Amino acid sequence: METPEVESKLEEQQFWDELDTILSTPCPTQHQIDVQLRSYLQLISTYRDDYLQSEYDMVKCGFRLIDSKVFSEHKTYVRRRFVGRFLKEPSNSARLHVITATLLYDGIDNPKTFELMLEQNAFARLIDLIWKDVTRLNFGFHKLLLEVFYEMCRIQKLRSQDLEILQDDFIKHLLEQVEEGGGDPDDPYNYAIVKVLLVLNEQYMLSELGMREEGPPPTNRVVKVLSFNGPDFKTFGENIILLLNRETETPTQLLILKLLFLLFTTSRTYEYFYTNDLCVLVDVMIRSLADLPEEENTLRHMYLRVFHPLLSHTQLRHPPHYKRAEIIKLLNQLSNVKSQHFSPADPTTLRLVSRCNKVDWLSDSPIEETAHELARQYLGMSLQDVGSSMSVVEVAAVKEKAPTKPGSKKKERGAPPPPPPGRVRGVWGGLEKAPPPPEVNVEHPKCEPPKCEPKKSLPLANGSLRRRGPPPPIPSARSVHAVKVGVATDS
Template sequence: MEFEVSYTLENEQQFWDELDDIVSAHCETHELIDNTLRSYLHFTTNYKGEYIQTEYGIARCSYKLLESALFAAHKDYIRRQIVYSLLQEDSADTLHFIIAFLLYDGRQNEITLEMMNEEGAFPRLVELIQERKDDETGLHRMQLELLYEMSRIQRLRLEDLMLIEDEFIIYMFDIIEGLSDDVNDPYHYPVIRVLLVLNEQYMVFAHDPGPGQSPTTQLTNKVIKMLSLYGSACKTFGENIILLLNRESETSLQLLILKLLYLLFTTPPTYEYFYTNDLRVLVDVMIRNLLDLPLSATALRHTYLRVLYPLLANTQLQQPPHYKRDELLRLLSMMTSDGGGMTHFGAVDETTKRLVARCVKVKWLAEDIEAAAVASGNETVAKKLLGVELPVAMASSLSVVEVAAHKEKPGVQTPSRREDSMREGKDGLRLSTTAKDGLGAEKSPFEVEGEA
């Protein structure tokens, strides 16, 4: 028999008082815990819309349980029972509370997200996202956020990745293209993040199939596949990932974006996915971010440089007029400087030298490089930059593996030099939140020169 209790409430305060009583129950057996959890879900679902009308209200309900003595004493069991409820429940209102609990708990405790993966929650979430399109927006967005969180902290199982159909990826792109032009729409980024993290899962598998998998096992990256086939219909996605890279301070999310950009710029069908003006914006953002990274962010700096090379070499940026060639050359020369007043990036490691050397070998950057160096008053720049040899084949293979393997723990923020924006650095550069025009005069990263 299903466990149910009837409640008669007269106001919102009574609701919260009663919820406190429910989660405060002292339970010594699994049966009593199950009864309490059923009571919790039945009670919150029953008054959803009456006393719980906002996402804040749903979150508050979740934290009532998360901060209870009951949960503190039986965490593992309660988490597993909530995961089982996710796999079995069909009521949208009840699912909203289940998913909210798992999301808020998972953001603080990765063990919850790992448990979800073990119990097969990934295909269930994919199913809910795709097949329950008519569920309320708040629930749908929370499902996307939970899918993202569980996918970014662990490697997904091959069998789960293989369950993702083309239609699911197309549906994700369709959501983005169908949204408003307001980039602050809270629906934009949960969808984008799901696509970014799925791309990373495909990318990691391609270069490390994992234990028990044959090196010849093939798994199509369906994010890149769909952009290769239908990129012209998915331009809003591209515009948004550039905006997100410009705004984002979380290191792991920057890496997710850079990994996707790397594949787009090294996959021939997507070389010209972005509009030229968007590529110019991206150059501005990358110059600004490379300048703004602290000395300690060596690995992230390397990833930016690994993306910069195919961006400059393979896209329409290789066609004249060449956007910010002098500024790029001056930036790259600074990154390999071993003194002479150029101390912005500190000591130069061998990987940075290798990656900078590869960028400088881009044909349109190398052409007339000595003339550009003379014009800037640095005749030695050309000889130094072009004098570093690097076998192209080695650089290409290293970059693919290194980009795929680079990980960062979620939540870690990339420090910024922007707090020093109002004072001159030792290298004479004044940093700001805007990109630099010629590495001297300030210019907004979105103030783009017109195409010829």
Template structure:
């Protein structure tokens, strides 16, 4: 990095200084000089005036809102990307990463350009060199890798550069931070593991059957299959995240990993039993709370629900929430009231499949009559035919940032609107009483305590080990 001499007397001079470069008639050479001056200025005073993430972000926004960036976006972006690929100074890397992260969140093409220029292996390299960087910079690398990977599909060659050592390193970091679930490190690390799992899943599902190249190994599932008992904190945290998360794309990332864990024999018992019960409570609540139009997310929850009930410890007595599960399936499989639209064919098929879990049904009910007797619905053989679920689960996508709407919130808005209308009617005609139409009923399990039925708190960790399993192969072909 070229050296610059600057002298400042106070912090205000720093923020009023060279953070907003301008050029009258910029050439590429002048733009390069301005960027070097900007990075040199910030780096020199980083320890003195830039001590928080807010201040780092403020420096980034100064450049992104500058005239030189507005007039030369593509050239400035590519120069910043080249700096990420070549720079080794931690202070400079911090601002470069911040610039790319903020710019990429506003413009997806930035992440696509990063991928095209080979930033994925570079970020893997930088993340592995954790001892050289402080926690804030390391977290920035993790967030940049996550954002870049969830916006586009990675190539098989890029995924092939993620080895067992890198995945184990991330799992070990989570274990080291296990005493504080709210540590800011937890979320970025877990999200990187989730998005890598999705990338492997999509690549595997889309690879041609007759391909000559060997299939890629999903290293997240591999490590949990072989060494899952060492990394139990990760499992506890993804259940907590699913309970809290409102962004649809992140819910899908978690569900995709859960699906593979519950359909891979070696990881059937990766979770503690009490954690599985918390997970079941979360799934029941979310299935009831999803609006009618979110079919793809509902289908994914149902595809996870079946192996959860059939393959894990929940299939052993005492059977947890058997009656509640049957009620949920009944609601999803037919119109319980006027405010639930008739179920689509895929939902009916998935509901029937969950209902066939042996411990959910009576012994005298044959497979072909489960839906009719237990749920009150009837499916033809063609309607109940199955496809390979892993392909369907892998294919479900949602644009990052989209929030999952709540059925309960919609009902509350309707009630509020009708109450406001009632007040207006009373003002216009004080002698008129009552409502024309009562508000719609709140679905079961959503009316308690005035809000969503919350699952119990995650239990304290235990020192039990997983049962030894001979098979450690990839996920079994589950049909749904």
């Protein structure tokens, strides 16, 4: 079968029709398969600038091949040919872009594709493309390469010679890309880089388990770079905590928790994270441990393994201790062997909870233990289940009186009642006889004739006389209108 020549420029729909025609041609021999694949890639390369501008169009071409008859009948041979081309195609070619998309989506459904890539030493080629050959300006292709890298490392264990290819500068390059991206957790490009770093850490941990008998394991370059250059890559730490808060897939959560465990148990990275991010992590862990279903023992155990070094090694070990009461309550719930609603806790959970309970600032202080003992002896109660966030010891330490409301006319609680009539309170609070009231001297005014002349009576209608009103009252000694009051003083 000869390669068809394109005499005139095809329209967009004609391009897709021609692509389907090439892939639908029967190929009984390997030579015919090779000719068909070359025709397929040549057509894509020719019309790249016209109809294949987006990442979606490139992936669409890859799925056309995966769904074709030639691929369904000769999968193994087509995969091997594409892996070989992946190693040789120029980094800026459209053919390499489509080959990468085809290998990725075929490998997600068939892990043998990624195993074949590792067997054919495609790992080194992948690192070079991500690190040196493909710039971030080619966003879609670079993200596609990162996804292939992640999937290849996720489904299989890397060989020792593959890990030796990795260098500190490659890890720094990935971390710098996260920093330059502004730390947006919703950015799919940053998300792809973070997942690559997480899966590389997993590979180093696997190699350490498998090479203990053979010799010293390779250095974990992810932890090494963060140990010596952690302050330069704080955004990565923020992203993995935010990712743990949002992630719903158990494998990804385990990858994050494993890296956190190493960072919290390595002295140089005890305080790699910001304190605010650690508080967010505590909230996430409290919520996750409280909400995990019973069958998620693996994830629960991993959370508890991370919880202990988080509380004992990081900045959280210094006061004020964040969410202390909530953490103690959670650990008590997890260690409850018998409950009306939950089955008994498994031995591993009990052991890990017991380890967390031994954190210094979670254990009771001598003062609190004394308060618990006094409460049991004299009050007949336990302070363990008190719902208030303020302990009895903290309440007793408050010595200042509560401020009273300004202008309040309420009598102060505990003040003595007012004395009865005829008694006053002495200097020492007793009742004494009240002193006699001061003597009052009243002077009667002199009545002058013109002013004291009685008023004339008015005649009534029948001719009789009658006064206008009742007779004037007699001046009283206490009337302020008719008397002048003075206080007598002893001479």
